[in-house]
Amino acid sequence: MMIQIGIIIVLTVFVLKGLFSFRLEKDDYSKSTDELRTEFQRKDFLLLFLFFILLPSFTVGLTILFDWLSDWSTSNDKSILHIIKPNIGTWIVMAMMSSLGYAVCSIFKISKWIFKTNESNYWTYYNRKYGFKATRLLKYLGIILVIFSSTLVCLNLNSYVKFKETKIEINEFKSFKPTEYKLESITKIIHFQKTVAPNGNIVQKPHYAIVFNDNYAWRTNDNLRTPNINDDKIFSFLTEKTGLKIEEIEIDQ
Incomplete structure (x- = not known):
């Protein structure tokens, strides 16, 4: 890097x-x-x-x-x-x-x-x-x-999320060192249909979130990222590896 x-x-x-x-x-x-x-x-x-x-x-x-x-x-x-x-x-x-x-x-x-x-x-x-x-x-x-x-x-x-066989590495926009999470530490996988825009309006913007056992949640729209169709493949992989089901929630608040 x-x-x-x-x-x-x-x-x-x-x-x-x-x-x-x-x-x-x-x-x-x-x-x-x-x-x-x-x-x-x-x-x-x-x-x-x-x-x-x-x-x-x-x-x-x-x-x-x-x-x-x-x-x-x-x-x-x-x-x-x-x-x-x-x-x-x-x-x-x-x-x-x-x-x-x-x-x-x-x-x-x-x-x-x-x-x-x-x-x-x-x-x-x-x-x-x-x-x-x-x-x-x-x-x-x-x-x-x-x-x-x-x-x-x-x-x-220096910003990325790497999905590996047994862990996830998250290096956020503001971080200099990645944080590692074992797949076993994932407690929820959520799919949101809408989000709240900066002006307070609710907008249609489907995206995913991963919640870990320390209550940290990473979202696919973090750091102004635009979610894309490949995210579905990644989260299908996560559900297979963790055995968790994707929770459907309408609004990410």
């Missing part, structure tokens, strides 16, 4: 270094806005187009990377019969957040390559075009999103 998290940290440091290193000279108004527009407008459209190409490209690439790292972290454990871990939807959301910072960092580097010593004048035009220091907004928004999303990715890479 440390290798996977290390890869994320290396990527994060590389992007943050690019974002923090961006510096814009103070606007001395030596050129008018019209002069700057004439000089940079065409290439500005090109960079804008490139930015909107980079956003989905980074989203797709990072989603594939995160999902691969997640699979890699458990692929060598042959004792796992079933596993529940973050699904592709989780990685897409985190990749979308990260992609803005990656795209901004790339545009900063590309602009330096295109404009060379004239780069500062281009970003001066960019800020004047929007009427405020838009480069500062891009820079610090990118930094915040990269740090936040990278932290979430590292936590989710």
